[in-house]
Amino acid sequence: MEIYALLGFVLILSIYLGLELISKVPSTLHTPLMSGANAISGIALVGALVLSTDTNLQGSIAFLAVLFASINVFGGYLVTNRMLKMFKKK
Amino acid sequence: MDIFNDITAIQNITYIVASILFISGIKMLGKEDTAVKGNFLSALAMFIAVSVTLVDIVNPMVLIGGIAVGAVIGSTIALKVKMTSIPEMVALFNGFGGLATFLIAWSEFNSVPDNLFQHVLVMTTLYIGGVTFTGSLIAYAKLAEKIKIAKTSLITKFFTTIFYISLVFLSYSIFVTPLIDTSFDFFNVLLILTLLGGIGFVLPIGGGDMPVVISLLNSFSGIAAAFAGLLLLNNVLIVAGSLVGASGLILTVIMAKAMNRSINNILFVGYASSSSKSSSSEEQGEVSPISVSDAYLILESASSVLIIPGYGMAVAQAQHVVRELGELLEENGTEVKYGIHPVAGRMPGHMNVLLAEANVPYDVLAEPDDINPIMDSVDVAVVIGANDVVNPSATEEPGSPIYGMPIIEVHNAKTVFVLKRSMSAGFAGVQNPLFFKQNTRMLFGDAKESIGGLVSEFKD
Numbered sequence: 001m002e003i004y005a006l007l008g009f010v011l012i013l014s015i016y017l018g019l020e021l022i023s024k025v026p027s028t029l030h031t032p033l034m035s036g037a038n039a040i041s042g043i044a045l046v047g048a049l050v051l052s053t054d055t056n057l058q059g060s061i062a063f064l065a066v067l068f069a070s071i072n073v074f075g076g077y078l079v080t081n082r083m084l085k086m087f088k089k090k
Numbered sequence: 091m092d093i094f095n096d097i098t099a100i101q102n103i104t105y106i107v108a109s110i111l112f113i114s115g116i117k118m119l120g121k122e123d124t125a126v127k128g129n130f131l132s133a134l135a136m137f138i139a140v141s142v143t144l145v146d147i148v149n150p151m152v153l154i155g156g157i158a159v160g161a162v163i164g165s166t167i168a169l170k171v172k173m174t175s176i177p178e179m180v181a182l183f184n185g186f187g188g189l190a191t192f193l194i195a196w197s198e199f200n201s202v203p204d205n206l207f208q209h210v211l212v213m214t215t216l217y218i219g220g221v222t223f224t225g226s227l228i229a230y231a232k233l234a235e236k237i238k239i240a241k242t243s244l245i246t247k248f249f250t251t252i253f254y255i256s257l258v259f260l261s262y263s264i265f266v267t268p269l270i271d272t273s274f275d276f277f278n279v280l281l282i283l284t285l286l287g288g289i290g291f292v293l294p295i296g297g298g299d300m301p302v303v304i305s306l307l308n309s310f311s312g313i314a315a316a317f318a319g320l321l322l323l324n325n326v327l328i329v330a331g332s333l334v335g336a337s338g339l340i341l342t343v344i345m346a347k348a349m350n351r352s353i354n355n356i357l358f359v360g361y362a363s364s365s366s367k368s369s370s371s372e373e374q375g376e377v378s379p380i381s382v383s384d385a386y387l388i389l390e391s392a393s394s395v396l397i398i399p400g401y402g403m404a405v406a407q408a409q410h411v412v413r414e415l416g417e418l419l420e421e422n423g424t425e426v427k428y429g430i431h432p433v434a435g436r437m438p439g440h441m442n443v444l445l446a447e448a449n450v451p452y453d454v455l456a457e458p459d460d461i462n463p464i465m466d467s468v469d470v471a472v473v474i475g476a477n478d479v480v481n482p483s484a485t486e487e488p489g490s491p492i493y494g495m496p497i498i499e500v501h502n503a504k505t506v507f508v509l510k511r512s513m514s515a516g517f518a519g520v521q522n523p524l525f526f527k528q529n530t531r532m533l534f535g536d537a538k539e540s541i542g543g544l545v546s547e548f549k550d
Contacts, residue, residue, distance in 0.1 A: 001207070003323060004207060004320065007319070007320055007323065007325065007328055008320070010325060010328050010329065011316055011319075011320065011328050011332055014316070014328060014329045014331075014332030014333060014336075015316075015332040015335060015336045016336075017113065017332075017333070017336075018116065018332055018333040018334075018335070018336025018337055019336045019339070019340060021113070021116060021117045021120065021333075021336075022116065022117070022120045022336065022337045022340050023340060024120070025120040025340070025341075025344075026120075026121075026122060027430060027432050027438075027439055027442060027455075027457055028122060028439065028442045028446075028452045028455060029119070029120060029121075029122065029125060029439065029442075030341060030344075030432070030437075030438035030439030030442070031176065031180070031437060031438060031439035031440065031442065031443045032119065032125060032129070032439070032443075033116075033119055033120060033337060033341070033439075034180060034304070034305065034308050034337070034338070034341055034437070034438055034439075035176075035180050035183075036115075036116070036119045036128070036129050036132065037116065037119075037308060037312065037333070037334040037337040037338060038180060038183055038184050038187065038308055038311065038334070039129075039132070039133070039136075039183075040112060040115075040116065040132055040136070040312070040330050040333060040334050041184070041187040041308075041311040041312045041314075041315050041330070041331065041334040042136070042186075042187050042190070043112075043136065043139065043315055043326060043327055043330040043331060044187060044190040044191045044194060044314075044315045044318055044327065044331075045136075045140055045157070045190065046139050046140060046143050046324065046326060046327060047191075047194050047315075047318045047319065047321075047322045047324060047327050048190055048193070048194055049140065049143045049144065049147065049153055050143060050322060050324070051194060051197045051198065051322070052153055052156075052197075053147055053148070054197075054201070057200075058197040058198075058200055058201055059197070061193050061196050061197040062193065062194065062197040063152075063153070063156055064193050065189075065190040065191075065193035065194050065197070066153055066156040066157060066160070066190075067156050067159060067160045068160065068186040068187075068189045068190045068193070069160070069186070069187065069190035070156065070157045070158075070159070070160020070161055070164060071160045071161075071163050071164035071167075071183070071186045072160075072164065072183050072184075072186040072187040072190065073136055073160070073161075073164065074160065074161040074164035074165050074168070075163075075164030075165065075167050075168040075179075075183045075186075076164070076168075076183050076187075077129065077132075077133045077136070078164070078165055078168035078169060079167075079168040079171065079176070079179065079180075079183075080129050081126065081129055081130075082168065082169070083173075083176065083443060083446070084125050084126045084129060085126065086173070086443070086446040086447055086449075087122065087125070087442075087446045087452050088446070088449065088451050088452070089122075089451055089452065089453055090451035090453050090454065
């Protein structure tokens with residue numbers, strides 16, 4: 001149970017850190033931030049990889065998760081980059 | 091030092107490095123000058139985290155193959171999509187992220203030992219991931235205009251009911267089933283209810299409220315990943331997921347504030363039930379239409395012009411002609427600025443992306459707070475397909491459903507041009523007194539054609 005207390009602490013601190021870091025984002029960056037954050041949520045890929053070593057049904061389900069998380073990761077980063085490249089100063 | 095021979099220890103240290111890169115990355119993503127680098131850093135962090143995970147897997151080729159397939163699909167969509175379709179594409183990718191965590195929780199369900207806390211985590215992760223998945227798909231379908239279902243229709247009511255049932259059933263699955271030994275296959279029921287519930291969560295929410303919903307679903311996908319991290323005792327999932335959850339939450343709050351509505355009101359009430367027809371329909375007066383050539387004459391002699399784009403500009407795909415008009419005005423010695431309302435369009439920052447695509451530099455885009463104090467020095471405010479965000483009822487009529495919403499106060503400009511297809515009301519269903527003001531001229535027709543007409547007048 002101790003490990004959960006520790007990781008729960010990490011969770012709370014990270015959320016707080018995120019709120020502090022991004023609190024004043026200019027509206028120009030709203031979409032890229034959302035899309036970039038979306039790509040980060042593809043970190044589920046790491047969890048899916050760990051689980052997909054199982055050879056039974058559970059492993060197959062996790063393999064599907066690998067597939068979808070990868071789409072999320074690659075698509076998210078690329079489209080964010082594409083968008084950010086369009087933003088120009090005068 | 092034994093620690094360096096232990097693969098798990100190395101993994102955990104590398105995960106910490108990746109977490110730091112994610113944190114720096116998302117921080118830099120919030121500033122214009124560093125955003126590109128920030129996105130790169132976070133991609134690097136992802137690469138490191140995934141690589142070090144694969145190191146420990148005995149036969150990684152199949153998994154690498156899976157990643158490669160996902161990479162091809164994701165990259166193809168990302169590079170081919172038109173910039174005008176960005177909102178629905180963000181929704182779609184978000185849905186895939188949610189689906190991944192949903193599947194992780196599903197996969198974990200059978201292998202988890204009987205521990206109440208883990209049981210709660212599995213159920214919660216499954217639920218948030220599943221609702222994010224189907225909710226994002228519905229958001230995608232709505233944004234891509236593949237489905238049009240009225241809020242009051244029977245289908246919407248059916249799914250909304252399922253959504254509430256799924257919430258009740260989730261609580262049941264969390265608190266009741268681990269305590270009583272039951273042969274009832276609650277887990278499969280929860281799987282199905284979760285997916286249907288996600289549909290019911292987003293289906294009743296109208297197009298104009300999409301910026302809030304997308305931000306919220308974005309936040310959910312992060313929170314689901316963080317919970318999956320708790321479940322798998324994986325620190326990088328927790329940190330990265332929490333950052334996404336926080337950034338989505340910030341955007342949600344910004345959007346809700348820009349509409350002066352509570353998140354609860356947006357998600358569960360909507361405009362329809364908040365006093366819709368109370369405001370004046372009798373003393374509206376006459377509108378004054380204007381022709382393209384007359385509009386040209388006024389614009390030509392103006393020394394400052396403010397352009398206010400809205401969803402109508404996106405629909406008409408008029409951003410390129412708008413930029414052309416802006417450039418011609420500047421050549422003519424006119425100061426041109428763009429007034430961008432945070433909720434204009436269908437996602438946070440929608441107008442900024444469209445204008446960036448058309449090569450409008452971002453430093454001529456102004457937010458309401460910057461532009462409202464100097465509005466009376468603006469000669470012509472050109473409203474292109476925006477409605478509720480320039481509706482003076484928000485400041486003048488306490489009875490109006492949108493009263494209190496921060497708007498771009500174009501009615502204080504010397505002259506206002508409103509480009510509009512017809513006299514229909516905006517998303518909020520509220521009549522706009524701006525159209526009947528003394529200083530307002532209506533330029534009816536397709537925005538792209540009208541502006542194209544102005545552009546050719548300038549060129550002649």
